[in-house]
Amino acid sequence: MLHKMLMAAEKVTPEPVLRYTGSNLSGSVLSDDMGNYDATAVGVTTSMQPSGLALDFGGVGEVDIDDDTLLDNATVFTAVFDVKLDSGAADSEFFQKGAHTSGEPLVFWFDNFASGDRLSFIVTDSSGNTSSTTNTISAPPIGVETNIRFLFVGGQYVRIFIDGVEDGNSPFLIPDVANIGTSTTSSDKKVRIGYNRLVSSTNKHLNGTINNFELYLEEVY
Numbered sequence: 001m002l003h004k005m006l007m008a009a010e011k012v013t014p015e016p017v018l019r020y021t022g023s024n025l026s027g028s029v030l031s032d033d034m035g036n037y038d039a040t041a042v043g044v045t046t047s048m049q050p051s052g053l054a055l056d057f058g059g060v061g062e063v064d065i066d067d068d069t070l071l072d073n074a075t076v077f078t079a080v081f082d083v084k085l086d087s088g089a090a091d092s093e094f095f096q097k098g099a100h101t102s103g104e105p106l107v108f109w110f111d112n113f114a115s116g117d118r119l120s121f122i123v124t125d126s127s128g129n130t131s132s133t134t135n136t137i138s139a140p141p142i143g144v145e146t147n148i149r150f151l152f153v154g155g156q157y158v159r160i161f162i163d164g165v166e167d168g169n170s171p172f173l174i175p176d177v178a179n180i181g182t183s184t185t186s187s188d189k190k191v192r193i194g195y196n197r198l199v200s201s202t203n204k205h206l207n208g209t210i211n212n213f214e215l216y217l218e219e220v221y
Contacts, residue, residue, distance in 0.1 A: 016080075016214035020063065020193070022046035022053035030055075030063055039065045044194070047209060049145050051082040054211035055194070059086075061205055062195035070191045070215075071097050071106065073126055074180045075154040078220040081213040084145040085110060092206040094148065095193045095213075097180060105181040108150055110139060117142075119160060119167070123152065123174060126181040131174050136160055136167040145209070151219055154179045 019033035025046055030039040044061035046053050055063065071077060079095060096107040108121040117139035124130040140146035140162060149161040155178050157171035182189070193213060194206035 014216055014218055014220050016216050018065075018213075018215045020055065020213040021211055022055045022209075025055060037065050037067055037070060039063050039193075043205070049082070049084055049209055049211055051145060051211045054082070054084070054145075054209040055213075056209045057194040057206040059205050059207040063193040065191040065193075068189040071180045072182045072189075074152075074217060075178065076217065076219055077152050077180070078216040078218065079108075079150045079214070080147070080216075080220070082145050082147050082211045083140060083208060085140055085142050085208040087142055087207070091204045092208065093192075093195055093204070094150075094206070094210070095191060096195070097191050098189060111135070119148075119162075121150070121158060121160075121172075123158065123177050124181050125154070125176075125178045127178065128181075129176040129178065131158070131172070131177055134158070134172050135169070136162075137169050138162055138167050145211075149221075151221075152180065153219055 016034060018037040020030055020039065021033065024031040024033060025041055025044065028041050030041045032038050041063050042061060044063060045056045045058060047056040083094065085092065091109060091111055093107060093109040097105040105124050111118050111120045119136040119139050120133055122131055122133050140148065147163050151159040155175060157173050159171045160167045193210060
């Protein structure tokens with residue numbers, strides 16, 4: 001019994017390297033709850049959602065994380081956030097690394113196919129190995145705040161959970177993608193939230209809200 005109690009006491013709850021909420025937005029400055037990665041918000045307001053005061057992108061806003069090196073060559077990370085998609089949210093981006101011109105490292109977005117809504121991602125490593133565009137078979141409902149969890153483990157898989165339920169296509173195997181590569185576009189190396197620069201579509205901002213955006217540099221369930 002004492003041994004079990006000691007093991008429980010030693011268990012450490014992971015902490016994110018950053019956390020953004022609507023409560024931390026002041027003008028164009030979005031402060032990081034963890035004190036590590038403050039960001040610049042452009043065209044972002046706030047609105048009250050079930051999870052609390054959320055960042056509202058309104059189809060025009062974005063959050064640019066000021067440290068260009070975040071996620072460079074990362075081999076493991078987890079992003080967790082609450083999102084509410086409004087109507088007209090097709091191709092709305094959740095987050096990305098770089099401009100995602102040819103060979104950029106990472107983009108994760110909401111898309112609507114003729115056969116139904118999907119979440120899609122592309123990851124590209126520092127050697128140019130890519131997952132190509134990969135799609136879930138499920139997506140958050142429009143107008144309802146939903147929790148999304150995106151896990152990347154280089155050389156193994158991406159896993160996507162919606163309200164705690166793993167997507168039917170997950171895990172997505174990526175044996176050739178070792179890490180999140182460094183952006184090849186010298187003018188655009190940032191991690192961005194709420195802005196889609198997909199090659200295959202026009203630039204689009206998230207039409208909806210994001211709250212409690214947490215990033216961990218480890219695998220967190």
